Amino acid sequence: MQTPLINKILRASVVVLLFYSDCAKGQIAIQFVKERERSINSYVDPFVGTDGFGHTYPGASMPFGMVQLSPDTRTSGWENCSGYHTSNPTILGFSHTHLSGTGAADYGDILFMPNGSLQLEPGDESNPQGGYRSAFKHESEQAIPGYYKVFLDDYGIQAELTASTRAAMHRYKYNRNDSNYVILDLKHGISDVPVSCSIKIEGPDAVSGYRRSSGWAKDHIVFFYAEFSSPFSSGGVRIDSSASDLKEGQGRFAKAWFRFDGEKIIQLRIGISTVSVENAKLNLQTEIPDWDFQKVRYKAAVAWEKELSRIIITGDDEDAKSVFYTALYHCMLSPNIMSDVNGQYRGMDGKIHTMEKGNMYTVFSLWDTFRALHPLFTIIDPDRAQDFVRALLQKSKENGLLPVWELASNETGCMIGYHSVPVIADAFAKGLRDFDTTYALEAMQKSAMQDQLGLKYYKERGYVPGDLENESVSRTLEYAYDDWCIAAMGAGMGNEKVYSTFSKRANNYQNVYDRSTGFMRGKKNGNWTEPFDPFEVSGMYTEANAWQYTFFAPHDIPGLMHLMGGPAAFAVRLDSLFSTSQHISGRSQPDISGMIGQYAHGNEPSHNMAYLYMFTPERYKTAEIVRKLMNKMYSINRDGLSGNEDCGQMSAWYVLSAIGLYPVCPGTDYYIYGSPLFSKVEIHPGNGKTCTITAESNSGKNIYPAEVLLNGKTTHSYVRNSTLLDGGNLTFKMSSKPLVPAFETPEPLWHYPVTPVPYLQSGPKAFTDSCRVAIEHIDKDATLYYAVSTDSLKMGAKMYTQPFYLKQSCTVSTFAVSKGKDSSYTDEATFIRIPYNRSVLYTTPYSHLYTAGGTGGLVDGIRGEPGVFGNWQGFQGSDMKVTVDLGGERQVSAISTGFLQQYPSWIWVPVRVKYEVSMDGKTFMTVYDKPVEVDEKEEGSFIKNILAEGLHETAKYVRVTAYNRSVCPDWHPGAGEPAWIFADEIEIY
Numbered sequence: 001m002q003t004p005l006i007n008k009i010l011r012a013s014v015v016v017l018l019f020y021s022d023c024a025k026g027q028i029a030i031q032f033v034k035e036r037e038r039s040i041n042s043y044v045d046p047f048v049g050t051d052g053f054g055h056t057y058p059g060a061s062m063p064f065g066m067v068q069l070s071p072d073t074r075t076s077g078w079e080n081c082s083g084y085h086t087s088n089p090t091i092l093g094f095s096h097t098h099l100s101g102t103g104a105a106d107y108g109d110i111l112f113m114p115n116g117s118l119q120l121e122p123g124d125e126s127n128p129q130g131g132y133r134s135a136f137k138h139e140s141e142q143a144i145p146g147y148y149k150v151f152l153d154d155y156g157i158q159a160e161l162t163a164s165t166r167a168a169m170h171r172y173k174y175n176r177n178d179s180n181y182v183i184l185d186l187k188h189g190i191s192d193v194p195v196s197c198s199i200k201i202e203g204p205d206a207v208s209g210y211r212r213s214s215g216w217a218k219d220h221i222v223f224f225y226a227e228f229s230s231p232f233s234s235g236g237v238r239i240d241s242s243a244s245d246l247k248e249g250q251g252r253f254a255k256a257w258f259r260f261d262g263e264k265i266i267q268l269r270i271g272i273s274t275v276s277v278e279n280a281k282l283n284l285q286t287e288i289p290d291w292d293f294q295k296v297r298y299k300a301a302v303a304w305e306k307e308l309s310r311i312i313i314t315g316d317d318e319d320a321k322s323v324f325y326t327a328l329y330h331c332m333l334s335p336n337i338m339s340d341v342n343g344q345y346r347g348m349d350g351k352i353h354t355m356e357k358g359n360m361y362t363v364f365s366l367w368d369t370f371r372a373l374h375p376l377f378t379i380i381d382p383d384r385a386q387d388f389v390r391a392l393l394q395k396s397k398e399n400g401l402l403p404v405w406e407l408a409s410n411e412t413g414c415m416i417g418y419h420s421v422p423v424i425a426d427a428f429a430k431g432l433r434d435f436d437t438t439y440a441l442e443a444m445q446k447s448a449m450q451d452q453l454g455l456k457y458y459k460e461r462g463y464v465p466g467d468l469e470n471e472s473v474s475r476t477l478e479y480a481y482d483d484w485c486i487a488a489m490g491a492g493m494g495n496e497k498v499y500s501t502f503s504k505r506a507n508n509y510q511n512v513y514d515r516s517t518g519f520m521r522g523k524k525n526g527n528w529t530e531p532f533d534p535f536e537v538s539g540m541y542t543e544a545n546a547w548q549y550t551f552f553a554p555h556d557i558p559g560l561m562h563l564m565g566g567p568a569a570f571a572v573r574l575d576s577l578f579s580t581s582q583h584i585s586g587r588s589q590p591d592i593s594g595m596i597g598q599y600a601h602g603n604e605p606s607h608n609m610a611y612l613y614m615f616t617p618e619r620y621k622t623a624e625i626v627r628k629l630m631n632k633m634y635s636i637n638r639d640g641l642s643g644n645e646d647c648g649q650m651s652a653w654y655v656l657s658a659i660g661l662y663p664v665c666p667g668t669d670y671y672i673y674g675s676p677l678f679s680k681v682e683i684h685p686g687n688g689k690t691c692t693i694t695a696e697s698n699s700g701k702n703i704y705p706a707e708v709l710l711n712g713k714t715t716h717s718y719v720r721n722s723t724l725l726d727g728g729n730l731t732f733k734m735s736s737k738p739l740v741p742a743f744e745t746p747e748p749l750w751h752y753p754v755t756p757v758p759y760l761q762s763g764p765k766a767f768t769d770s771c772r773v774a775i776e777h778i779d780k781d782a783t784l785y786y787a788v789s790t791d792s793l794k795m796g797a798k799m800y801t802q803p804f805y806l807k808q809s810c811t812v813s814t815f816a817v818s819k820g821k822d823s824s825y826t827d828e829a830t831f832i833r834i835p836y837n838r839s840v841l842y843t844t845p846y847s848h849l850y851t852a853g854g855t856g857g858l859v860d861g862i863r864g865e866p867g868v869f870g871n872w873q874g875f876q877g878s879d880m881k882v883t884v885d886l887g888g889e890r891q892v893s894a895i896s897t898g899f900l901q902q903y904p905s906w907i908w909v910p911v912r913v914k915y916e917v918s919m920d921g922k923t924f925m926t927v928y929d930k931p932v933e934v935d936e937k938e939e940g941s942f943i944k945n946i947l948a949e950g951l952h953e954t955a956k957y958v959r960v961t962a963y964n965r966s967v968c969p970d971w972h973p974g975a976g977e978p979a980w981i982f983a984d985e986i987e988i989y
Helices: 004-019 023-034 277-287 293-308 318-331 373-380 382-399 420-429 437-448 455-461 472-492 496-512 554-563 567-579 609-615 620-632 646-659 721-725
Strands: 068-072 093-095 111-115 142-144 147-152 157-163 167-173 179-185 193-203 206-214 220-228 234-239 248-251 254-261 265-273 311-314 344-346 352-354 405-407 670-673 680-683 691-696 704-710 718-720 729-735 759-762 771-776 783-789 804-806 810-817 827-833 839-842 873-876 880-892 895-903 912-918 925-931 940-948 953-963 980-988
Touching (some): 068 147, 068 157, 111 157, 111 167, 111 265, 157 293, 167 277, 179 265, 193 234, 193 254, 206 254, 206 277, 220 277, 234 248, 248 254, 293 318, 311 318, 318 646, 373 382, 373 420, 373 646, 373 721, 382 420, 382 437, 420 437, 420 472, 437 472, 437 496, 455 472, 472 496, 472 554, 496 554, 554 567, 567 620, 609 620, 609 670, 620 646, 880 980, 895 912, 895 953, 953 980
Antiparallel strands (some): 093 111, 111 179, 142 147, 147 157, 157 167, 179 254, 193 206, 193 248, 206 220, 220 265, 234 254, 311 680, 344 352, 670 718, 759 771, 810 827, 839 880, 880 953, 895 980, 912 925, 912 953
16 A cells, blocks of 8 residues: 555655656746645645545546546445455556546446456456456556556566546556457446447557436437557457347447557547537547557647646645645546537537637536535636536526536436525625626526425425425525525616525524524424434435534524524534534434534535634634544545545645635625634635735644734635735734634625514324424514414414313414514414224334334324325334234225335345234234235336235224335445335225
8 A cells, every 4th residue: 555655755755757858848847846845736635535424536637638548447335436446455546537536336337447358347356357457556557647557466567557637548558469459338327227229440550439327417428539550350249149240230239359469658638518429529629639659648638737726835845735636636527528529528418519718627526516516616726616606507497507516517416405696696796797697696596496395385385395205404505595695696686586585494494493402403293303312314315414514504604693592502502512412323324424412424414514613702612623533534645535525625725715805605705714724824825916924934834814914904714805906915823822813804794684483382293182282483582373273164363372272183384473574484384183993013123223103103193295204114134023902803805014115225125914803912914915916126116005905804803014125226326235125104994
């Protein structure tokens, strides 16, 4: 394994490599090196994040390049989402598309592999020589920006890779003179499935084709055109199970082989495109017109040196510089350019389009990157930041809605919110408006006015109910923030209607704050969810628990502090966040990592929380926590990231924090001060001006800003984006003492006063005799109103004064009015009176994560809905075996149970279901026992009702046994993991 010392030696060698060229090739690269003692590229280590949970790849790419040419070491497993992981002992080959740091796997298109024999199957890790893969040693690897090298032990081949923006170049050095081979495998991909592939041998030295696949991106196509530096002596194409001597063919699986007799050095250059083979060839001929591998490599080095030079840092800690520039490098790997050299690209509508201005991009991991990555670009590369906005707006025109998580012109639907909105609003707030702002505001509103993913309830009730939509608390909080961004942009454009409408919605975060516990908490049927454990990772939150989402209201920090008792009390709550136990209960969530207390730096919801101290009397604690995070969560080792890189967000946090700034609320034009890591930082945004940030007396002990000067004058606790772009000078006077300087925090963001929604304290949704209902409110001075409606009667609203009892099935509606504020949304809860008392006895217990309301959840008359987990009972890795006590002797003519299946979740319809009846609860008679027939690969979410009818039984008890498949099958993304059974409702007639 590569050690830090070896890394330093390799980084130092980059400077030598830049000079190792003739004058024509190296002149531009040399001029960068001459300006400083050491090239910036030499500080970058692309292996950082390839171990642990970083999910990065080490291969060759240009800044924001279409091509990511990198080795693949495995095609499955969560730790292998990028295709490469340090723990894997073999290399399958070198493919041309990869994702940087995502928590889901895809890509790995167009794999080439040099070897010493004709083998078209990859083999396995235990016997690499049984296929075309090869063992390798990390000591033989080298990676610098735009270049990768490795020695393939099984074949004695040295492979080198480099890339331009839309094309790539391979160089293979064989150690023998007899026949050598290169394999092309289009079946290969990272966790996706080929749908259609084509290969055509164009002549004695060229091959073309495409790979179309379905995975995370449901419809992904890559065309390619490749040439070899020497004619191959023979070659062939295999389609599916055909012979391997075809010259061309099309099918689901396609592979090819090329034999070279006596050639010791074989070079390959390849262009790719989403449009056509012709465009792939055009990309190649435009960007790599000849066979000079060194020139391509040098151009890549020059491009990286130029981009990384947007921030120049000065300091004595060389390791910190390496962490910094490696982070900045990771920030520039995506989004990826998608348009060809002629501007064409395949759009989200499947049609071919041409960009009128700038490039089209793909890989928008917006739930992650809106927080810091996109704000970083508004400082260091405002032109590209606007390019990204134009790309998002164009995708909206093609797809009908702004992207949520776009991949290869596919909407993956991954994660929550509509976070194109803050990216657009952030650029607008900072004066970057070279896009159609009118259309942008319309598109933002359109995303917010949908009915999907809980938005229908959010618009009607002011929050997302946990029994009607998954991850309801997180959705409510992030929708509220996105809505504030729409309001802010509406205000900036003078649109009062948009401002007032979405300012009101921006207050909705208050509707899930439970003052009795001090946490953001889910609601079901108008009640707070029970039981409640703030440490539990449950279906109410997105990759988090209550601790990690309670502090998310970046647009209204004063309002959030007020809910928690004011700035001082808010600081105490932050102390608890960072100091409480690291224990996490509930479902397994590997994304929750990098823990300090309940703060999880390895996942994005926590990322702005250290900076929230700057709004309290204990501002100095921001410096303490930020320095601790920079030192503890990042390093120059392969496992140097505390969580997924997430397309640059994890690194963008470090880059911004290291220069002393952070965007607590994207959509505003300011950055909060932190604790700068370097003595001097120069920011070059590309407009000819330089912003200089100086930290006087900075050291490992002097971490506290005692004073900050802006252009020589004492400033607030923040700086505006325009100051940075105009070349302002910030001077931090650092101290070893935790002083509390007289900083002023940003002016409170405009706030539209709205009364929060009331909540109920009632019995269960289903009852037999009566149900007590009490109505509560966070504001004790609020006036509460309610109405009760049945099938035959609708009562008008009246003031609530005391608890009341329900005697029949009905709907209770409630709202609140506070002085000086708009009235609240109207919430509603439904209650069902069931005809007789019945109970459920559990032989196998249900999961506390999915309870359907408790022990009566399977027989309460409330049916679970597809895709919404709140009303389902879950059984993980075990059979479901329950007995329904009918409360007396009853005639049974039919039994039915509903089961959920959802792909790609781990929820399966049982493989077999058995129904039994009994009079004494001890001796049971089987009345139904059959396997369940269902398409286990059917995508999406559906319910399978297992019905036994035509029965003529007298019983006091009914037993239901549903047999679990135990684990997810090998072909499933959760292969080998415990399978779930979700059940609801058991109906007995």
